[in-house]
Amino acid sequence: MKLLPPLILRIISSLCLTTTLALAISMSKPDCQEKCGNITIPYPFGIGSECSANSNFTVICQNSTNPSTPFLSSINMEALNISMLGIVIAKLPVSPLNCSDVQTTQYLATSLLGTPFTISAEYNKLAVLGCPITVFLHAEAIGSMVGCRADCNANSTDTSCNGVNCCQTTIPPRLQELQYTYQSINRANTNNNSSSCGYVFPVESKWLQEDYTRYKSQEFRSAPLVLEWEFVEYSDNATCLYANNYGNDYLSAAQYCSCYGGFEGNPYLPGGCIDIDECSNPTLNNYCTGGTCINTIGSFTCQHPDDNNINRWSDPDDNNRSPIKIAFIGIGSALGAIILLLASWMSTKAIRKKIKANRKHKFFKRNGGLLLQQQLSTTHNSLDKTKLFSSKELAQATDRYNENRILGRGGQGTVYKGMLTDGRIVAVKKSKRVDEGDLEYFINEVVILSQINHRNVVKLLGCCLETEVPLLVYEFILNGTLFQHIHDPNEEFPLSWEIRLRIAREIAGALSYLHSAASAPIYHRDIKSTNILLDDKYHAKVSDFGTSRSVAIDQTHLTTRVLGTFGYLDPEYFRSSQFTEKSDVYSFGVVMVELLTGEKAVTSVRAEEGKSLAIHFLQSMEENHLFEILDPRVLREDSKEDIVVFAELARRCLHLNGKKRPTMKEVVVELEGIQMLKEGSVFMQNQENDSRDQNNTIDVDESYDFSSISGNMDLDTNTAYSPDAHRPLLDEP
Template identity: 55%
Template sequence: MGLHWVFHIINLLWLTKTLAFPAPFLPRKGGDCVEECGNISIPYPFGIQENCWLDTSFAIDCNITRGHPTPFLRHIRLEVLNISLPENTIRVNNPVFYSNCPGRKNSSGVNLGGSPFFFSYYNTFTAVGCDQQAIMSDDDSTIWGCKSTCDPGSQDNICNGTNCCQTSIPSRLRVFNVTWNNVDADKGQSECAYAFLAEQERYEERYTPTLAYASAVNSSGCVPAKLGWTIFHESYLSNFTRDRSFSCDTFVYYINGSSEVQCRCKWGYEGNPYLQDGCQDINECNDPKVNRCGKSCVNTPGSYRCDNRAKIAIIGVSSGIGLLLLLIVTWWLYKVLKKRNNRKRKEKFFKRNGGLLLQQQLSSSEGGVQKTKLFSSKELETATDNYNENRVLGQGGQGTVYKGMLTDGRIVAVKKAKMVDEGNVEQFINEVAILSQINHRNVVKLLGCCLEIEVPLLVYEFVSNGTLLQHIHDPNEEFPLSWEMRLRIAIEIAGALSYLHSAASIPIYHRDIKSTNILLDEKYRAKVSDFGASRSVSLDQTHLTTLVQGTFGYLDPEYFQSSQFTDKSDVYSFGVVIVELLTGQKPISSTRAEEGRSLTAYFVQSMKENNLFEILDPQVLKEAKKEELVAVASLAKRCLHLNGRKRPTMKEVAGELEGIRISQGGSTIDQQNYEEAECITIEMNEAWDTTSTSTKSCFDIGIASSLDVQPLLLNTS
């Protein structure tokens, strides 16, 4: 009798606990895995329990927070708001970053590195504040952001740069952190400002950010953002290769060679493409919005059809010749309509991909239209074997490059851009317009483009021997770059830039000179490439005022501070390439001492201490004359001067390099001790949670991190 009461009390205690704390998830009917946490569905490859997820990257913790079950991604500790299998996205609560806001503690950032997740292009970066520059950074040492001006009396409801600024994010962003710079240092400490990354469809640009985000910013300190994901385990799909109810896109990334997939149910199916038989056929006959057959509708796998055989037989018997005539007329109308629809479709894509803008720019150039061919989509599909993955030469932020062969036997490189939106059309067309005006043997030649399809295409001459970066930092042991080849390559690059600056019909600033944008052909001749960031200027202009864009390590410090790009900014970037050729070292490296992480600072300091020959590449030191090396190094130092006015022009640089080669080191280069100017040094610690800005005498713009730092893309557009 006593034992009976013990069990009764235990049951009452269990019931009391259940009523006080709701169950964190609901069991799936007929299965062993739990599919819900509170009112949020948790589909595979995600899971709450052991053996219910694809791997631990997709593990979900269902915790009791705020009095109800709440799901969190286990490894990155972000609250899950929704998971969408059709979009391959997961909606999470993303933290807000604050500056000078009393009572608000700044976030330490979001790091998705090592996970299959990345920030989706559905998100937009927004910074709200007065005279603030919000700078973001990721794990590839890439930084970008936006800058706002101050107008306390502004009543503008659009985030257009006054009291608020917005910008898009780069592709596949994995680390999100924010640092702040006060635009007007004379005003002292700035007012409260905050920045965040949020999904675009929820926070439309047309609303006032201060009002639209006030609720989320002042309450939870988080805003909804969307993460995309890919599956690293492509081999698990081997059991489904014969299943035609779903399809998977495979992405092979040239950076690390990893293979990732995203899957979705095909049209006419719905469900989970990551499960065996997870995509089930939709019965279109039960949906009046889809069914156009009425009672004669017959469902088929992935589609439906109309069973009108009896009616067709009656019409065939009674109509005879009339039916035959009707078929002929129908066939003719079909051909006419198909031709018209194809023409309209091509016209639509042509306009959307910037065709009218391209025509306007080419018509204003001298002979540009004759130099640029418009390829048909069919011609380029044949050339690339329908864009076969085996033809991929490389992938980057702006698109994928395929190797192709035209009908006349020419080998070409076909650049397939990403989906072009209004923000990217101008950059895409800019590259076409600029390259169409250039005719130089050391500049990659643009053969033409195709704008009549959904994704625009550029066709270049094929350059077969890779990038200068590969030959400097991963040399071929059987055929390394000799000093003679390095000097010739430097002369060829300088000649091409001199042509762009002073010999072209309209001066052109490249704006992103670096060793990855220098290609080598089969004879190791240099070809300057990638003009997506370039700008042409009128003859009476001395500089361009733009949002800062370039690659960290090659970026002109003067341009970084003033946002004014001149021809001398290209000279600075070229000076970094010369130092790479001399030393064989990367522009930014964490393997060097902290004060020498910037190659330019390390190089200038070594020359100042008369230690030049200690930092040179052994191959260079072995083959070149010392006088020749001193002359080239002195020229590089002049190119790297912090005061752009004291740098030589590219025409002068090309002439001096040619003189050094001809005289075999006999040229006399004026070696002066140029006074070093002050530059901004941006230092980031290992935790990525603090950014300090200091002013000191240096050439260095470095990053103190435990990570191996790579060249940065500084893109604030």
């Protein structure tokens, strides 16, 4: 009976401890419901406004279903799972598309604007189910579009969703709403009487890989969507990290909080991170074999008998050791330790050197070094003309890729300003991602630029293949992009009409060289004002050849997955996915219109009206309103005849039928002809001044309608060229 009170006391203490731990690791706010159905609701989320951090994280638990269903009230979506690592899987309602033979712009019904939720770029894909459908996803943040095309094949057994009956594409990061343009064909004439042409929606990649083949149109109503959320406030013993930040900031920069090592629980709750008792864990306790495990805050220690001089082994001859022997033992031990450390250091250095060399070789192969060597050898070129920079050299040149050195960000990478050891200023392009699809663009750009030596094409100096992310090194172009000078004009150097005309001639000359004078025809495929750089003398330099392609002489067109920039993209290419040299002509025509009007290729106002700059320009020309849309800086100059001829040439470049557009060689001839007209008008003006000096005044009717001048006027090619036109386009090496 004497043992009973201590035993009861021990049981009561154990129960109290268990209850305390259970309360301590609760993920919800105290006195709040922790689950809705089978879903755990961790704080900052909470069922009801009093249990959540704020209204954005309030969960409504609907008990009308079995089990109960949690809804995120701020975005009105059902939650399928809520993770403390900044992830929520929600049920996205999906509705079928209406068939449309013309390009139709549409927003996803669910918007996350004004909430801490964003669509995860890492865990989701944009899916297109049904065919034939072409879809482009708009993303203002990156300035470009991504998209895909699904073609029909009733007999196909392909389940990869890569273009047959279904296609998928990546989603830009940090989006809170989706705007996409699609074009489809009504299948009512071929399959059934339904007006639906399929579905377009963002969805969890895992679902797309495993479950999409199971859907039936009459049953398909929703799909799982992965959202990222942020709530940076946290309690003690917690830290906030970047979610999924495995050397890849591009896919996700969402912040989430977690408990420090040695703690567990909810980092968002005050006191929510509880110390882990490692000594109660048999696996951890094995480290204390022969000793006693003592738990500490955030860690544990092992105490052995020798630590307290208990049962310490003793040598009976300890008292008889001489000081000399002790000195020799000490010196020998020290020398042995030094030799051991030196050997270890040398071995470690050799191993690290070997690992570093193997890593560089691995990166060289993964970054397409072998493919690059093969490509350059087949084009009768060599790596001798393209310098291979070391990773150390480029890191030093860019101050270890300091944020202050960033010149710009593009669809395929970030460009840094750098200075080499010989004092040359360069631009270093660092790819954002390293998957195989992006490496193809990198190798392609090296191969394309290695074949080009033209005064109006940016020069490739070399590349680096031994880093985790492939790098390209270009000549540094001082004065930014043509886009900046058109839409954010510099008062110190305004773009006069004469300069705009010269820049257009230089761009056209470069494209004409690419199409017809290079060793193999090259299609740029992404001509736009942001890809035209201006050097120290404001001469044009065509850049960004990441999506360019070489074409065999007997190849009539190039079929690829749809790439390009909305507003510059050839409508014919949008419909057929077949890229020709006339597609570059269309994009150049948009740049010509930018030079004329000073307007952007795409603006939110025109996007809502379903108009691009090209359509707006063509309608204005058709209605004889050209001078109403011109840039005031162009109108201030007395060059109406030149402007009209230039505008008519732009209209021909923008013809919807690619076969009726001029070639770039013809465009160069006509632009040179405009220059000759300009020089002739200057000569006539001088003659007029001379005549006026002799009291022979020539009157000009100022009300003359210059917009009636036909742009299809024949130009005598023998007189259209200036002396500069006969200089070779290819620079001497």
